[in-house]
Amino acid sequence: MIKAKANRLLQGGLPMSVWKPEDIDVIGNSMEVRVAALRRDGTLQRPVTIWIVRVGNELFVRSWRGQKGEWFRDAQAQGRGRLWAGSIERDVCFVMETDPELNDQIDAVYRTKYRHFMQYVIPMIRPEVRTTTLKLMPCS
Known part of the structure; x- marks a missing residue:
């Protein structure tokens, strides 16, 4: 019962769950995904292609x-x-991540x-970009 509740976190009133293992493998191994x-x-914004x-x-x-x-704001x-990754299309919740160690x-x-x-990685790890780190969770 407690574990089931933990799997349905509430972030700003939005019900979230954990990723299915097969989905997290496909999404996590994708070089690029699209998010809107x-x-x-x-309404959804026009999807943008980003790294994950x-x-x-x-x-x-x-x-x-x-x-x-704009997509981040x-x-x-x-x-x-x-989120779109390969054949996967999922509604997602965006959760700010501020833990410096993570x-x-x-x-x-x-x-x-x-x-x-690497010329594109360097900007992705700048301090001002680190402040935009979002955890993606499946959202119902």
Whole structure:
């Protein structure tokens, strides 16, 4: 019973659950995914292509443009959106991640996963971009 409750976290009143193992594998191994945040009026933005990293059984994204990214601002404000990765399409909840130690781990995964694109990795691990780290969770 307690575990079931833990799997349905509430972030800002939004019911969330954990990723299915097969989904987290596909999404976490994707080099790029598309996300669209909800706008204030409840419609989805135009999807943007972004990098995604996996730490354990959690998925994280960042805004390459930092706080200026429109998708990020709406994701932060509304907390909901949609993700596409391969054949997977899921409604997601965006949860701010501020733990410095976890952000260090996320930086390390960016460096490893995208090592062939180091000129783009460097901006992704800048302090101002780290402040846009969002955990993605399946959202119902």
